[in-house]
Amino acid sequence: MVTQEIGPARVVWAAAGGGVDLTCNVTSPLAGDSPRLVLWYKMGVHKPIYSYDMRNGPATHWKSVEVLGSRATFHARGARLRVERVKEGDGGEYWCRVDFTTNPTLVFSTRLSVVVPPQSLKIYTDAGKEVRGRVGPYLEGDTLILHCRVEGGAPTPSVTWWEGGALLDGGQEGQGGQEGVSSNTLTLHDLSRPDLHRRLTCKASNTNLTSPLSVSVVVDMNFPPLWTRILGERGPVSSGRPYDVRCEAVGGRPPPRLTWLLDHTPLTSHGHQVRDDGNVSISELRWTPSVRDEGKVLTCRAQSPLTHTPALTDSWKLQVYYVPVARLRPGRSLNLSNIEEGDDVYFECSIKANPWVYKIAWMHEKSELLHNVSSGIIISNQSLVLQKVSRWASGSYQCVAANTEGDGTSNPVMLRVKYAPVCRSGQVAYHGAAKYEKVEIPCQLEAHPIPSGFSWTFNNSGESVDIPQSHIRVLGSGSTVSYTPNTELDYGTLLCWGTNSVGTQKRPCVFHVFPAGRPDPVHNCSVYNLSEAVVNVRCVAGFDGGLAQTFVMELYHPLTNALIANVTSEVPRFTVAGLEAGLALMAVVYSSNEKGRGEMVSLKVYTIKDLAEKRTAAVKPPPTPDQKPPTPFPTTSIVAVGAGLGGGVVVVVGVVCAVVSVRRRGGGGGTANIAGLACSTAITEASNQSELRSLLIFTGQSFNKFQDAISRRTPLLIYKYLKFLPQDLQKQDTKTMN
Structure with missing residues (x-):
């Protein structure tokens, strides 16, 4: 086997914990030649660490568990060995050997350098306290010292200070006496307001394969307020009127505490609010000046709770109206x-x-x-x-x-001006009394001081007699005498004097004692405040006969003569409610005292018709020919009502008497005499009554019964309907008829 090494070793950098590609060229120099086997070796390891075998059909992978294990994978496309989760021990020289079908074996060399990023970065104050997020608070003029310490990293990381994108301190201080620790110290002198909220960042980096390790802190500072002032005009204020006075402090951090003083007395009725992100503090004082506040000084005081600087104040000398x-x-x-x-x-x-x-x-x-x-x-x-x-x-x-x-x-x-006694106005000067009736006559005086003594004297046309003190009672500024007339000569005038330390009363109080009698009739009666269901009547009282009197009003139905209401009052003013609408009623008013009943006065009163009834009557059709017209009011009644005034009553009564006189010619006896007496008495007494008496006789009674009395020639009943028959005449008539 011929082996050929191609070129110098290629250098590849990888960060620990990251991934790296170790490349290999699997292309044969000979056309049509193809790779059959790819083997990877690492320096120091005598056996292959990875193989990619295409000799026996589909390619197969083999990995050395001791070296890269499952972290390595060969990708034929691109001819690269991918290593994940790189470790610091993975560094070294690697060879890739490629066996071809025809071409000799080729060997490619790659040097892997593994970079270990720094493990931790912490910032400490000069006092050795770790800082996280915020540092401070500092005061103006303070010096800020921060130590940035980085542990780990190979090669040794660079430690720098930044503010945003600006480098503040790039000086490297090395190990600082500790193995594997790098540090850098940042120092800021004479801190001022612009240093508030500065974000200072320490960065540590030893490769561009990973982001630098960094930690940031924000500078916190406290400031005293820049100024304090009382807002608004400082003109005169009015005593007793509430005022809302505002004070503003700007630039304090944290917000200063605002207090109010009136001279040296604290005021507590104020609220506090902060706006503009705490930069402006406002206090509003609800205050009512008083007269005593004239010339005093109202002071707003702003004190920073943490800066320990003198408080800022603003004062207002008050002018209080x-x-x-x-x-x-x-x-x-x-x-x-x-x-x-x-x-x-x-x-x-x-x-x-x-x-x-x-x-x-x-x-x-x-x-x-x-x-x-x-x-x-x-x-x-x-x-x-x-x-x-x-x-x-x-x-x-x-x-x-x-x-x-x-x-x-x-x-x-x-x-209180001292003066001799005088009579009090408004006293009852006339007192009625029967013979042998004891009356209590009070005498009220006005004096200062109150009277110390009273004397009473009786005068008539013939004599003057002093009243014994045993008949005199004294209470405060008043005296009451008990007096009993026994003869006609005992009616006359009683005189009352009082005495105090200033002197004796110059003009006595005069009281008249006279025989008591029945009260005089009321007069000037009228109806007021007409309504659908209420009748209101008022009169003027007559002389009371010398005794206390009460007033009575009786209401009678115009057709049935039934008594509808009986009202008693201390004054001649009456109200009757709950009546039907649209009625014409007869009212009788009289007064009475202990001596009897006074003469009666009659008048016609009304309740107005219901408005809906009026509208219905307005559209009511006329009667048909077969309907009878309504029965007209008796002519005699119309004559009586139409007569109206004094003499008309005499005319009507005269007509009645004429009817009775014609009817009685057929009969005789006592009944005729009584009839004549009744008629003559009625005419005489009716002549002395008011014109309203006629309304009581002819519209307040049943006219049918009145006509029946005439047809039966019963003059006693006639006279009873006329309401004029005296009691002794009624008794006489009763005996005659029996």
């Missing part, structure tokens, strides 16, 4: 507890205000006092003088100072 603070006091030599009518009184108003006041007003019982020398009111700047005061000057006094912020009202000062 406020509503005037007024304080009222009497003159220094004045004793308000001993002021009597005729004395002079003066007040002083001290004021504190910013801005200063443009007006000062003086108030008495909430009413403004005006300068009036003739009335004894003298106003001079911050003083008020009251000359020769009367009891009407008593009450609360205040001064009101006004500026652009508002009106400031002072404390009230009470002035």
Whole structure:
């Protein structure tokens, strides 16, 4: 066998752990010649390490387990031996021997050099602490020292520092005293704000077959804020009005702590927010200035929690506007507890205000006092003088100072002017009493101080008698006398006097005692606030007869004469609800007291028709010829209603009496006499009634029953329907009819 070695050895580099191709030329120099056997050898190994045999048919592969094992595969296309997961021991010289059918054997040589990449790379601080991801934080002016240490690698790796694509430090420091360790130290002096977030990368590489081993760290730094300022205008502020004051600190890292001080007092009602990635810190203070804050200094303070640098501050000297603070006091030599009518009184108003006041007003019982020398009111700047005061000057006094912020009202000062007793207005002056009836007559006085004694005197046209003290009761500023008239001469006038430390009452209180009677009728009755279901009536009360009176209203149905409602009230004002719509009702109003019932007053009242009913009636068809028209209201009633005023009632009653007179000619006896008396009495009394009486008689009662009474010649019933028959006449008529 002839062997021919072709050319010098070819050098191939491979990284440990990677793959490499060891090539071999299997093309024969002779045309038509083909390879039959390919053998691979390695220096130091006496036997083949791999064979590719095509001699006996299809090619077969054989591998030496001790050398490359399953990691090696020969690829005929390309004639290359592929070695995976290269190991450092795989390095050396390899031969490829190719046997051809005709051509002599060819041998090709390849030198494999295996590169071992560095195994680990770590960065340490100058204090020997390993750094991962972030280093710091540092302060401005600090020096940054980082040590990059690389273990393993053959050949020895190069260790460099980079920032992005820029080389910072390419100096190699060698083994550093440790076997298999390479290192490089990076030093940055005088760190500043631009050094924040710098990404520093240490790389270790000993071949271009693999990517360099690298580790990066980011520089972290802390800074004090660049400036602090209170935002917005710094004009005057108003006391009592809430303000939102903002303070901004820029450039602090981490965000500074913002606090507020009013002079040296901390304020806590504020919030904190950070924006622009932590570069700007904002604090908003919710604050309401007070009068006491005038001239104080509001300070915003920004303190970095980690830099230990002096805090940055911004201050605002406050000018606080406020509503005037007024304080009222009497003159220094004045004793308000001993002021009597005729004395002079003066007040002083001290004021504190910013801005200063443009007006000062003086108030008495909430009413403004005006300068009036003739009335004894003298106003001079911050003083008020009251000359020769009367009891009407008593009450609360205040001064009101006004500026652009508002009106400031002072404390009230009470002035109580001492005066002799006088009668209190609004008392009941007339008292009705029957003989032998004891009445309690109160006498209320106004005085300061309250009366210490009372005296009562009775006067009539013939004599004046002092009331014994045993009949007099005293309670506070009032006195009550118990009085019983026994004869006609005991009706007259009672006089009441009071006495206090100022003096005796000059003019007594006068009360009249007269025989009590029934109340006078109400008058001026009217209907108001018409509605579909409610009737409202109001009247004017008459004289009460000297006794307390109550008022009654009765409502009657116009057709059935049935009582619909009975309402009692302390005042002549009535309301009845729940009625039907569209009714014309009769109302009777009267008053009563302990002596009896007063004269009744009648009036017609209405409820308005329902609106839907009105619309239905508007489209109702006229009656057909075979339908009877509705029964008209009795002519007599129309005459009575139409009569309206006083004399009309007499005319109607006269007609009734005429009918009764004609009917009674056929009969006689007591019934006729009673009829005549009833008619004459009705005419006489009806003449004295109001025009509304006619509505009660002829529309408030059943007219059919009234006609029936006439046809049966029962004048007593006629008279009862007229509502005028006295009680003694009713008894007389009853006996006659029986």
